[in-house]
Amino acid sequence: DLFTAIADLQHMLGAEKDVTTVIDQYIAAERARLDDLRRYAHEYVHRNAHAEAVGPEFVTNPINAYLLIKRLTSEWKKVENIMLNNKATTFLKNITDNRVRSEVKFPGEEDLSGAAIALLRLQDTYKLDTLDLSNGIIGGEKVSNKLSGHDTFEVGRAAYNQKDYYHCLMWMQVALNKIENESPPTVEESEILEYLAYSLYQQGNVRRALSLTKRLAKIAPNHPRAKGNVKWYEDMLQGKDMVGDLPPIVNKRVEFDGIVERDAYEALCRGEIPPVEEKWKNKLRCYLKRDKPFLKIAPIKVEILRFDPLAVLFKNVISDSEIEVIKELASPKLKRATVQNSKTGELEHATYRISKSAWLKGDLDPVIDRVNRRIEDFTGLNQATSEELQVANYGLGGHYDPHFDFARKEEKNAFKTLNTGNRIATVLFYMSQPERGGATVFNHLGTAVFPSKNDALFWYNLRRDGEGDLRTRHAACPVLLGVKWVSNKWIHERGQEFTRPCGLEEGVQENFIGDLSPYANDP
């Protein structure tokens, strides 16, 4: 299981603190053991010095003879025991037992490579420079410690294990630069060179691969593969292009993930948003929603983000204390999203959605009930047929690839058991504000919404004729810095016959988020 939720990482911090305590205790115990040993050594020296002073006749005394033999038998046994009684096994076992008891999972190799790959995803999406990132610099800001040569090398190795030579090349190059300033180096140059040469070759830089492999053969003459690889690259070049300066490095990113709109998606994540069409410009504005008696006293501020299809942001519709309660209720239930493998039928972790989520029933706590009722107030849509509140926590590089919230025609069984029709609308509460990244983006619309705590994003998924609106395809960008918590409420068709009667025309949805007309008077 990958450490996808921040909560897991925070537990890990606690575990790391325990580890340092245990190490200190172990050192103290070992010191005492070695002190004991030293005391014996001193005694031996002391007694031997006395015997030497007396001379060879020392052992002619039966008591001395007895003591000498005793020192070299039963007392020596004690020394032997002290020497053998290394406390490491006991301490290591204690750590393991504690881990099991406290149920704090310890990360393994898989988690390490998962965390490294999350870094690579962030690097791509946000166009981060490898050297900057490895130096703890994000967006020109120093946000963490530097990676050592070995830390950097491990990121490259995680890429290599995925056959991702594009990233492997970049990270191995930086690792190589880093060890130049390390003494002793945290990783052997020869190790880096082999990976670097191979990824250079994979990316089409055979001459550079050859030149690095020659360097490898020179610094590590007994390397098991270097000589063979030199020959292999030489054969490949067949004497061509062997002289003169090395050509510039070629390193093109290879698409692995099959997201067609990836470039546009990533640009939106970075906040590169196309300009708003002229015809909407003066319509995108804020207004106060007062279309119910009690809203007249405490109107809700609404920001219209776009028309057709409509997307609005309801401001300040969930309080800090409500958020805290929801997070607390959800935390023990958070589970990584799973999907069924179509071949094996087994449940696997979905890579398209790296977050943890939990469903909260309305009767679980008065706060949930209150929030559910508020949704009805600000959307004007019947909540009797809505799904339970879904809470999600995005961890390291957490994201949700482009998708639709509604069930498409071919997904006939999606909401069948609910018998409430399709997901007519989505309410997305922002329960935190990540420092960087984590926007909700509408891929086809060129809209990016950066989470603002306490607000709720709202949009219709279905057109007025009940068909899914393909323009609502959206995604959650990877979180770059900070934490992202959201809650989703999916509102269904059934029950909205009066609040949003379906129209014959497929189109324009200007007037049905309650009553939009007041905004004309209320800038």
Ligand SMILES: O=C(O)CCC(=O)C(=O)O
């Ligand atoms: O977290 C977000 O910004 C979007 C989440 C989302 O689209 C979903 O959960 O369906």
Ligand SMILES: [Fe+2]
């Ligand atoms: Fe969604």
